Amino acid sequence: MPTPKPQHRVRGSASGRPIMVLLDLLGRRMTLRILWELRDQRLTFRALQEAAETNPSVLNVRLKELREAHLVALADDGYGLTAHGKDLLQTFLPLNAWADGWARLWDGKRR
Amino acid sequence: MPTPKPQHRVRGSASGRPIMVLLDLLGRRMTLRILWELRDQRLTFRALQEAAETNPSVLNVRLKELREAHLVALADDGYGLTAHGKDLLQTFLPLNAWADGWARLWDGKRR
DNA sequence: TCGGCATGCTATCATTTCCGTAGCAAAGGG
DNA sequence: CCCTTTGCTACGGAAATGATAGCATGCCGA
Numbered sequence: 600m601p602t603p604k605p606q607h608r609v610r611g612s613a614s615g616r617p618i619m620v621l622l623d624l625l626g627r628r629m630t631l632r633i634l635w636e637l638r639d640q641r642l643t644f645r646a647l648q649e650a651a652e653t654n655p656s657v658l659n660v661r662l663k664e665l666r667e668a669h670l671v672a673l674a675d676d677g678y679g680l681t682a683h684g685k686d687l688l689q690t691f692l693p694l695n696a697w698a699d700g701w702a703r704l705w706d707g708k709r710r
Numbered sequence: 711m712p713t714p715k716p717q718h719r720v721r722g723s724a725s726g727r728p729i730m731v732l733l734d735l736l737g738r739r740m741t742l743r744i745l746w747e748l749r750d751q752r753l754t755f756r757a758l759q760e761a762a763e764t765n766p767s768v769l770n771v772r773l774k775e776l777r778e779a780h781l782v783a784l785a786d787d788g789y790g791l792t793a794h795g796k797d798l799l800q801t802f803l804p805l806n807a808w809a810d811g812w813a814r815l816w817d818g819k820r821r
Numbered sequence: 822t823c824g825g826c827a828t829g830c831t832a833t834c835a836t837t838t839c840c841g842t843a844g845c846a847a848a849g850g851g
Numbered sequence: 852c853c854c855t856t857t858g859c860t861a862c863g864g865a866a867a868t869g870a871t872a873g874c875a876t877g878c879c880g881a
Contacts, residue, residue, distance in 0.1 A: 605813030611743060611763050617809035622742045628721075628839070628867095631733045644858050654841055659859060669815055673858085683812060690804055697798060698728035702716030704780055704794070739838095739868070755829050765869055770830060784829085 602664040624668060629653050629661050631691075634680070637671065638688050641679035713775040735779060740764050740772050742802070745791070748782065749799050752790035 603609040603620040610623055625631055629651055636642065636650040648658050662678065665671035670684035680688060714720040714731040721734055736742055740762060747753065747761040759769050773789065776782035781795035791799060 605809075605816050611740065617813035618746070618806045619743075621805060621809040621812065622746060626737060626739050626742050628737055631737050632730075635729070635733060643856085645856080654839085655859065656841085656861085657839060660839095669812075683815070687808060687812075690801065690808065693801055694732060695729045697801065698716075698732040701732065701780075701794060701798075702728035705716050754827085756827080765871080766830065767832085767870085768868060771868090 602667040604667070624664060627661065627664070629657055630665065633658070633661055633665065634670065634684065634688060635691070637678060637680050637684070638692070641674070641677040643677040647678055713778040715778070735775060738772065738775070740768055741776065744769070744772055744776065745781065745795065745799060746802070748789060748791050748795070749803070752785070752788040754788040758789055 601607075601609075603623045605617045605620050606615045607620070608615055609620050611619070632651050632653075633647065636647060642650060644655070644658070644662075648655055651658065662671060662673075665684075666673070669681055670687060671678055672681045672684075712718075712720075714734045716728045716731050717726045718731070719726055720731050743762045743764075744758065747758060753761060755766070755769070755773075759766060762769065773782060773784075776795075777784070780792055781798060782789055783792045783795075
């Protein structure tokens, strides 16, 4: 379960193209969720575990990957996004509003 | 392996908040990749399978989920993004450029 | 009308990943 | 000392994924 790095073969892509590497990384379970939970706060390992509703084993693996990817870093006051991580998160912030609109697709169909 | 729907409990989130549902859906393997491959073209099942470098079993499961999520639809000329899917993809298009910049983090470290 | 071919897709099984729980080592107070 | 919190690891069962083979349908040319 190697951490995907640009220029290296990753699951689902022999090319190592950065976008493919990134899609592999973000497509692993809890990765997007972890980034999301850290979008506006720093959290300890355990606080992050609760926030993301996951367990320490998966969380630890994801955190290792995200740290190797320079998206997350651990400081005295807990885990938080790096400058790169914050930059990436900017891309995802509109997702929240988008998801709300998307959810309305089901509102009319449930009774 | 139920398709996540807003207002319903999903893996990693009891709340059913749309953003959590979306993060669960997008966090499943190959989901982001499939959306990415369809960003500017329609593909047959087999063409999509090759493009995304995956296998029919996983592809079929993901396509079912994406169709139920109204993000992908099948027409005579193959699979393609729905209006909602295209809208969502707009959010991710900047990722390509971002990933190229991100990859440079490793350029200086490889020798 | 009979191959051939491409289509979407399913079945099967081995492998990988994930999940849930218990617990450890270190650091800091009281 | 002991209690708490920290980050994190070990383990076993469950679930998801991956790879391959193959089916049913429809189309097209001979």
